[in-house]
Amino acid sequence: MIKSITINELAKIANVSKSTVSKALNDKPDIGAETKKRILDIVQQYDFSPHPFGKGLKNKFTENVGVVFCRDMHPISANPFYSRVLEGVEAEIAFNNRNLMLQFVTEEQTKGIPKMLRERQVDGLILIGSMTREYIQLIQSKDIPIVLVDPKFEIDSCSQVVMDNEHGAFTATQYLINMGHKEIGFISGDMARLSFKQRFTGFLKAMKYHNLPVNEDYISVGGMEKGYEHVLGLLKRKNKPTAIFSSNDINAQYGYKAVHDLGLKVPDDLSIVGFDDIELSHMVSPQLTTIRAYKEELGSIAVRNLLKLVENRDQRPITSVIPVRLIERESVRKIN
Amino acid sequence: MIKSITINELAKIANVSKSTVSKALNDKPDIGAETKKRILDIVQQYDFSPHPFGKGLKNKFTENVGVVFCRDMHPISANPFYSRVLEGVEAEIAFNNRNLMLQFVTEEQTKGIPKMLRERQVDGLILIGSMTREYIQLIQSKDIPIVLVDPKFEIDSCSQVVMDNEHGAFTATQYLINMGHKEIGFISGDMARLSFKQRFTGFLKAMKYHNLPVNEDYISVGGMEKGYEHVLGLLKRKNKPTAIFSSNDINAQYGYKAVHDLGLKVPDDLSIVGFDDIELSHMVSPQLTTIRAYKEELGSIAVRNLLKLVENRDQRPITSVIPVRLIERESVRKIN
DNA sequence: CTGTTAGCGCTTTCAG
DNA sequence: CTGAAAGCGCTAACAG
Numbered sequence: 040m041i042k043s044i045t046i047n048e049l050a051k052i053a054n055v056s057k058s059t060v061s062k063a064l065n066d067k068p069d070i071g072a073e074t075k076k077r078i079l080d081i082v083q084q085y086d087f088s089p090h091p092f093g094k095g096l097k098n099k100f101t102e103n104v105g106v107v108f109c110r111d112m113h114p115i116s117a118n119p120f121y122s123r124v125l126e127g128v129e130a131e132i133a134f135n136n137r138n139l140m141l142q143f144v145t146e147e148q149t150k151g152i153p154k155m156l157r158e159r160q161v162d163g164l165i166l167i168g169s170m171t172r173e174y175i176q177l178i179q180s181k182d183i184p185i186v187l188v189d190p191k192f193e194i195d196s197c198s199q200v201v202m203d204n205e206h207g208a209f210t211a212t213q214y215l216i217n218m219g220h221k222e223i224g225f226i227s228g229d230m231a232r233l234s235f236k237q238r239f240t241g242f243l244k245a246m247k248y249h250n251l252p253v254n255e256d257y258i259s260v261g262g263m264e265k266g267y268e269h270v271l272g273l274l275k276r277k278n279k280p281t282a283i284f285s286s287n288d289i290n291a292q293y294g295y296k297a298v299h300d301l302g303l304k305v306p307d308d309l310s311i312v313g314f315d316d317i318e319l320s321h322m323v324s325p326q327l328t329t330i331r332a333y334k335e336e337l338g339s340i341a342v343r344n345l346l347k348l349v350e351n352r353d354q355r356p357i358t359s360v361i362p363v364r365l366i367e368r369e370s371v372r373k374i375n
Numbered sequence: 376m377i378k379s380i381t382i383n384e385l386a387k388i389a390n391v392s393k394s395t396v397s398k399a400l401n402d403k404p405d406i407g408a409e410t411k412k413r414i415l416d417i418v419q420q421y422d423f424s425p426h427p428f429g430k431g432l433k434n435k436f437t438e439n440v441g442v443v444f445c446r447d448m449h450p451i452s453a454n455p456f457y458s459r460v461l462e463g464v465e466a467e468i469a470f471n472n473r474n475l476m477l478q479f480v481t482e483e484q485t486k487g488i489p490k491m492l493r494e495r496q497v498d499g500l501i502l503i504g505s506m507t508r509e510y511i512q513l514i515q516s517k518d519i520p521i522v523l524v525d526p527k528f529e530i531d532s533c534s535q536v537v538m539d540n541e542h543g544a545f546t547a548t549q550y551l552i553n554m555g556h557k558e559i560g561f562i563s564g565d566m567a568r569l570s571f572k573q574r575f576t577g578f579l580k581a582m583k584y585h586n587l588p589v590n591e592d593y594i595s596v597g598g599m600e601k602g603y604e605h606v607l608g609l610l611k612r613k614n615k616p617t618a619i620f621s622s623n624d625i626n627a628q629y630g631y632k633a634v635h636d637l638g639l640k641v642p643d644d645l646s647i648v649g650f651d652d653i654e655l656s657h658m659v660s661p662q663l664t665t666i667r668a669y670k671e672e673l674g675s676i677a678v679r680n681l682l683k684l685v686e687n688r689d690q691r692p693i694t695s696v697i698p699v700r701l702i703e704r705e706s707v708r709k710i711n
Numbered sequence: 712c713t714g715t716t717a718g719c720g721c722t723t724t725c726a727g
Numbered sequence: 728c729t730g731a732a733a734g735c736g737c738t739a740a741c742a743g
Contacts, residue, residue: 046737057737059712059714069712088495091428096429096432096719140476142475154474158474394731395729397721
């Protein structure tokens with residue numbers, strides 16, 4: 040650790056006691072205006088920052104927030120999404136003048152209670168991604184404020200920030216319908232994921248709302264990054280959908296590949312709508328029409344809510360739903 | 376901060392003084408074997424972890440390592456690469472039982488000395504990505520151990536971890552030559568970047584080594600994510616290259632799009648080799664032949680070197696060069 | 712309004 | 728081998 044000026048030395052320089060310096064630093068009322076100014080000037084001049092360890096030992100706040108980032112083993116899958124969430128988290132933490140302590144875990148490998156929590160180095164925790172229910176409960180048992188971002192499961196009595204998955208999926212499906220499609224397929228990764236389940240619900244509701252039958256043959260779900268296989272399967276049947284709603288962009292991309300490999304084209308032969316709006320989706324051709332999730336927003340709201348929980352320990356759990364919106368690009372063709 | 380058992384209470388339970396507990400905890404020699412065992416058992420039983428603030432205040436080590444991650448404004452560009460580096464950094468930090476404090480900056484916006492450094496919350500710093508020279512010097516002036524990962528510029532007297540860019544580029548180019556190509560183009564982003572400069576040098580050396588002329592018309596560089604424009608430009612000339620070495624995978628991807636939009640195909644009409652081996656590169660069709668950079672390795676070596684510097688403050692700067700290797704996939708055609 | 716004092720949780724000297 | 732005491736940098740209670 041680099042040593043530097045302390046409150047004691049500062050006090051000596053200013054010719055006051057260290058408690059007076061402390062008062063100046065912490066905007067306490069019982070201090071004279073000129074004294075305060077004089078001290079603050081010296082603080083400026085010497086570029087003094089109070090040492091957080093001294094503070095923390097005393098007042099029990101670390102001013103650090105912990106982030107446990109559950110990364111996917113299949114790195115492309117969820118990571119481009121969660122990386123953006125992390126950026127939102129970081130920005131909001133910095134804005135609130137806290138420090139961010141990061142730990143990665145995978146769904147399978149969590150290494151028990153995070154070190155930063157065991158050592159009480161953080162005031163609260165943001166949990167990003169699809170950690171197991173058991174892991175979350177383990178952390179909850181330590182009685183520290185936590186906020187979940189896009190959890191894999193429905194978790195009761197826990198603050199969380201989620202997307203408006205159902206509405207997004209409804210919108211996506213309705214868009215396809217409005218573009219004249221009636222034979223609409225649905226593909227998705229692991230349906231155990233809450234988000235995907237909700238997106239499926241939104242899909243079904245839109246179909247129902249528009250009095251369209253849902254053809255079981257047009258639905259292909261499960262696995263990790265199996266979009267290629269899903270789309271291939273759907274297109275090899277005798278009667279095939281004219282459009283597909285994919286519950287995430289990655290699988291939509293893999294779908295592109297399947298269409299391409301069959302010698303067909305998007306959107307001429309198959310229209311596709313995705314969900315998430317990752318960077319990749321406007322990089323490919325044709326650019327993917329998709330539902331944009333405001334990923335940084337998910338992160339920053341999570342931090343804001345966490346900070347509320349930290350400041351007020353008997354605040355009830357907060358659930359925030361972040362809106363989404365349709366981004367029209369080139370992957371859907373109007374028919375009839 | 377969650378309160379929990381302290382060394383004092385532990386001492387009481389074990390019926391010894393807290394100094395004795397401390398000795399047991401820190402493997403000091405002057406303590407009886409049975410006493411030590413008894414204490415350690417109680418430590419276990421109560422799941423005690425010494426509070427790092429108490430320790431830090433005393434011994435001047437925080438056991439935190441700071442990571443300043445310079446993210447690209449154009450998020451797809453460098454980020455899939457650096458994200459993997461970050462994973463390597465995290466893993467190594469966890470392995471060494473440290474905590475990771477993260478701050479994002481952009482090249483343009485650095486917000487001065489990172490808070491974690493100003494407050495001396497970290498023992499050392501890993502700087503990932505293309506921050507400006509001025510920023511690095513600012514941090515260096517604080518006299519804290521730092522290690523640069525893939526810096527944008529040549530920086531003297533500073534520990535750094537870099538890829539074997541020149542050799543990788545040589546290998547890539549030579550591979551194209553061995554596949555029968557003679558008219559080889561080179562595209563790249565901003566040539567101010569050290570890595571790209573070195574990759575260009577490797578390209579030139581390979582051409583020279585094989586007595587092939589370098590055609591200025593086949594070289595198109597500069598800008599951010601301008602691979603599309605670069606390739607389009609090269610292919611619209613009357614005499615065009617049969618192959619292109621792209622100094623990174625992202626631009627190679629954009630190159631695909633250009634080829635595609637001209638109604639041509641990779642590798643039939645143009646062979647392409649990239650550099651970096653990001654996830655995307657085996658997701659696209661045809662899968663991209665590229666030079667793999669071991670990104671996690673870059674990160675973990677950086678941490679290992681940093682820790683050496685922390686432990687031994689008069690250790691000279693360490694530079695590590697991480698090897699790379701060619702990954703043959705589908706984007707190169709053998710000709711003649 | 713200002714300063715003295717105690718103490719947060721820990722390590723380290725040093726006396727026993 | 729063990730423990731008492733001091734002190735790391737800070738804040739807060741309380742006298743003055």
